[in-house]
Amino acid sequence: ARIQIPARQGKRLCFKKPTLDRVKTILTHPAYAGVYVYGRTQSQPGGPVQPTGQTKRGRVPENRWIKIPNHHPAYLTPEQQEEIKSVFSKTHFERRDRAGRGPALTQGLLRCAVCGERLAVCYHRNKSYSYGCWKALKHAERPCTWFVSYDFDQYVLRELFKVLKAPPLEMLKSALEASKRREQTRLSWIESERERLRREERRARERADMTRDSLRRVHLDALAKLEKALEEKEQFEQKIASEPSAPTSDESEQQLEELCRLASEVPTLWHHPAFTNQERKEILRCVIDHIVVAATKDRIDATIFWKTGEPTPFSIWRGLGRYNLIREFYQQKLTVPEIKEHLAAGKTSNGQVLNITEGSIYVILHKLGLTPNRLSATYLELGQRAAELHAKGRSLEWIAQYFNEQGFPSASGKAWTRNMVFGLHRAIGGKTELLEDIHRSAIAEALARGLDCRQMADEFNQRNIARMSRRPWTERNMRKRCFDLDQLERKRAQKRSTGTEPSEPVVPPRTV
Incomplete structure (x- = not known):
């Protein structure tokens, strides 16, 4: 609506864009409840003098304000304003980026x-x-x-575990030096504050001693200031005593190595029930300084800035962008169960872990217009290998034995058999050549070269062309095989053309 609200700019009233602070001022300022207030600040006697010649003014507690109710028309009643203030006080956070109790790991x-x-x-x-x-x-x-994105926090957590499992010693040394500097700064502040309070006390005592027998009212005022200085000094010492003492930072190299060992145990204790969300966030803040994030509809790009060391950039897919992970695995010829396994193990191009069911993967592939792979890339390679061996005249039994000797796993995890090799060869679209066709083509080739039965038997044994009985070839069974194949061909020809006389069989010449 582009509504502007009144705001102060110095002593001038102007209208500016609404912000949370300006809206809160309207809801909590007494003037909007019809109350005129003055005396909210006062000068500090004895304080430092500013260039304007005036002393610095400080805030006065609300119970000491001078209020004139019903001074002007109000936007809301004092009761409504007090109710709003109570709501604000219940939801007030002094530091919003502190480690809270919620499950949002990277909060703040x-x-x-x-x-x-x-x-x-x-x-x-x-x-x-x-x-x-x-x-x-x-x-x-x-x-x-x-x-x-729950995946975002989990990705940051995995990067944290990588650091904690092998914590760099230099990072711990740097953190130790920073802790020592903070402690030294705190001790210096305490000492300077004590010196200031002692100086105030000494000045008040000297003034009281100087006016003890001469100026009664000045003496009473000096005694009041002395009392105030003593009270302030006592309160400061009580405050310092109530604060937990900082641990000493006298760790040696051996102690830092022990800290590294303890840090490496954090990943194993992270999900322990006694570990609170706030403690987990505190550990995260000991290692990570901040994370810069840019999010779109399909992707989150982020960079982790550690306390020490090089930043770690990463990207994760969200929403429909996760389909890209499944498309990548599909292009690698992985089956649906293999895609599910790779996603759950984080074997993706960006290291993202995605727990998804096989049914959901089938649905996503259908949305992408892709047909699920029936066989994995490894299984397809075995199928191609089986086809090459079979084309060289190797039998299915020989191929199964070869796969078992080489230790190639089958889909079921069992030993390879003839039927399993046959199914593998058919699954890749190959046509398994019958033993009859292998024998017929090999015999025709040998006859064209003028070989006799003994020579063909020797060549078949060298080429590992199997017999029906799986025994070695001899001249006798080679001649019988040629005769059987020719008889089989003549019978088939008779069936194709009824009434035609069968031709004489062509038998290889006998060995001289």
Whole structure:
């Protein structure tokens, strides 16, 4: 609707684009409830003087404000405003990117690749969650990056496990140095604050001593300031004492190696019931600085920026984009069960893991207009090998024995048999040549070269052309085989042309 709301720019009133903070100001500012308020800030006596000649002003608690109710027409009643404030106080987060208790693993670590803002997490009633760009959500606009993908968190988790299983020692040394610097900064701040409080106390004591017997009212004021300084010093010491003491950072090389060993055990303990979501996120933040994400309808492109080391870019498919993974495996001649196995094991081009049923794969292949592969690429190679051996005159029994000797697995996992080789050869579209046809063509070729029965028997044995009985060839059974084939051909010719006299058989010459 492009509605603009009033806002302050210095001392001037102007109208600007709505934001969450400006809308919250309208809902919580006393002026919109008809209440005029002054005295919300006050100058700090004795504080530093600014270039304007005035001391710095500080906020005053709300119970000390001076309020004039019903000063002007209101947009909402004070009761409604208090109810809104109570809702805000219940849902207030001091730091939204902190590790929360929800299952969204990368909550608080994601940054939008389009606008650079962080991605907020939104939990839904069906126990799912989504990530969306916070900058667009502030203005109630469509986010430039938004996605729902459980695969994304799982991919980041697998990359984390790769690092934790072999944690780099240099990264731990760098983290240790950073921890030492933070602790040193904290100790320096504590010491400087103590010095400031001691200085305030000493100044108040000196003033009280100087005015003890001369100026009564000034002396009382000095005593009040001394009391305030002592109280502030006591509160500061109590605050420091109540804070948990930071562990010492005196680890040696051996201790860092022990830390590496402990870190390598994190993947095995990650899914333990005693491990909370918040603890998992804290571990993630120890290794990952932030993740830049750009999401489209079909794909998510992201880059993991570690605390130390080179960034890790990756891409995962989402929605209909997952069909590309199935198309890749189909082009590799994989069957549906093999596609399912490869997807579940993460053997994809981008390392993405996808758990999907065989029925769903059949449906996706149908949508893509693809016919599922009946035989895998390995099985097709065996079929081609069997066809080549059979074309050289090898029998199906010989091929089955050869496959078993070479250790080629069958589809059922059992030993190869003649019928299994026959089915394999037929499955690839090959036509298994009958033993009769093999013998007939080999005999015709030998007769054309002028060989006798003994010579043909020797050649058949050398070429491993099998007999019906699987025994070696001899001159006698070679002559008998030629006679049987010729008789069989004459009978077939008689059936084709009834009444025709059978021709005389052609028998190879005897050996001299």
